[in-house]
Amino acid sequence: AQSVxxxxxxxxxxxxxxVELRCNYSSSVSxxxxxYVQYPNQGLQLLLKYLSGSTLVKGINGFEAEFNKxxxxxxxxxxxxxxxxxxxYFCAVTQETSGSRLTFGEGTQLTVNP
Amino acid sequence: NAGVMQNPRHLVRRRGQxxxxxxxxxxxxxxxxxxxxxxxxxxxxxxxxxxxxxxDESGMPKERFSAEFPKEGPSILxxxxxxxxxxxxxxxxxxxLGGADTQYFGPGTRLTVL
Numbered sequence: 001a002q003s004v005x006x007x008x009x010x011x012x013x014x015x016x017x018x019v020e021l022r023c024n025y026s027s028s029v030s031x032x033x034x035x036y037v038q039y040p041n042q043g044l045q046l047l048l049k050y051l052s053g054s055t056l057v058k059g060i061n062g063f064e065a066e067f068n069k070x071x072x073x074x075x076x077x078x079x080x081x082x083x084x085x086x087x088x089y090f091c092a093v094t095q096e097t098s099g100s101r102l103t104f105g106e107g108t109q110l111t112v113n114p
Numbered sequence: 115n116a117g118v119m120q121n122p123r124h125l126v127r128r129r130g131q132x133x134x135x136x137x138x139x140x141x142x143x144x145x146x147x148x149x150x151x152x153x154x155x156x157x158x159x160x161x162x163x164x165x166x167x168x169x170d171e172s173g174m175p176k177e178r179f180s181a182e183f184p185k186e187g188p189s190i191l192x193x194x195x196x197x198x199x200x201x202x203x204x205x206x207x208x209x210x211l212g213g214a215d216t217q218y219f220g221p222g223t224r225l226t227v228l
Contacts, residue, residue, distance in 0.1 A: 032214040043118070043205055043219035044157070051214055090156055100147065100212045101170055104156040 002027040004093050006105035014113050015083055021076040021108045023091035033074040034092040034102065035065055044090065050074065061085070081112045116140070118208050118220035119188075126226045133193040133200070135223045139208030146189045147217055148181060151203040162212075163189060169212075196227045 007022040025031060032051050036044040048059025055067040065076045074091060091105040119138040127133050139146050144165050149157040162170040163183040174181065178196075183189040193200055203224050207217035 036219075041221075043120075043221045044207075045219070046216055049214075049216065094214060100145065100162055100209065100215070100217070101159045101172070102147075102149075102157075102217065103159065104149075106156045 002031065002093050002095055002103050004091050004103055004105035006089075006091055006108050008108050009106065010109045010111070012111045012113060013081055016080045018079050019077065019081050019085075019110065021089050021091075021110065023074045023076065023105060025072050025074065025091075025093045027072075027093065027095055029095050031093045031095055033065075033067060034094075035059065035063070035074075035076050036090045036092060036104075037061075038088040038090065038107075040087075047076070047089075081110070083112050083114060085110060086112045118206055118218050120204075120206050120220035120223050122223060123221060124224050124226070126228065127196050128228050129197055130195050133196050133225055135191040135193075135204050135206075135225070137189040137191070137206030137208075137220060139189070139206075140210075140218055143208035143210050143218070145209045145212050145215070146183050147207045147209075148189075148191050149205045149207065151205060151222075153202070157205060160191075164212075193225075196225075198227045201225055201227045 003026050005024045034049045035047040048057045050057045050067045058064045088107045092102045146163045148160040151157045159173040161181045178194045180192045203222045205222045207219045209215040209217045
């Protein structure tokens with residue numbers, strides 16, 4: 001079985017500050033990792049994903065994430081946030097052996113204040 | 115290329131009625147997934163379908179819920195005899211391939227059971 005834990009349910013930051021949204025996973029087999037963003041009353045949009053190769057993954061809107069196998073983490077970072085980054089962020093995992101089923105974390109609400 | 119389409123966007127039903135949620139995948143995508151998002155929670159996998167086949171229904175409640183993806187037409191998630199606990203946002207996603215292929219999400223159907 002696989003699971004995802006997002007350590008912070010809410011993260012308030014000021015505009016232009018750096019931010020890190022934390023994600024840890026548990027799995028007994030190799031995994032693929034994803035970060036999605038959900039704006040109010042909308043569906044989810046893929047920010048970035050890790051399948052293999054370089055552990056530092058760059059995504060859209062200036063976000064990046066680093067896969068750390070020893071710590072089973074996949075934290076999302078952005079060096080300078082904008083008001084428009086205010087949204088819910090979901091970390092998700094799927095196993096090589098589980099087909100396509102995504103397991104999501106509970107989400108982190110990022111609020112960027114002026 | 116239009117994105118994943120879901121309709122209706124909002125659906126209100128009284129207890130005991132049936133709810134039918136429709137999902138049209140992106141053009142060229144033959145894999146469809148349904149997820150449910152309860153208030154203040156992350157998304158939970160329900161079912162994974164390919165054309166005319168249910169591949170994984172491990173997340174579907176045992177009773178009242180069914181899903182199909184016919185050869186022609188949209189995928190349908192059907193909930194019979196709805197109860198208040200069924201109130202949630204239901205998201206559909208599609209991908210061209212299975213496995214770790216990116217899932218593209220629709221805007222969701224928000225079901226309210228009175």
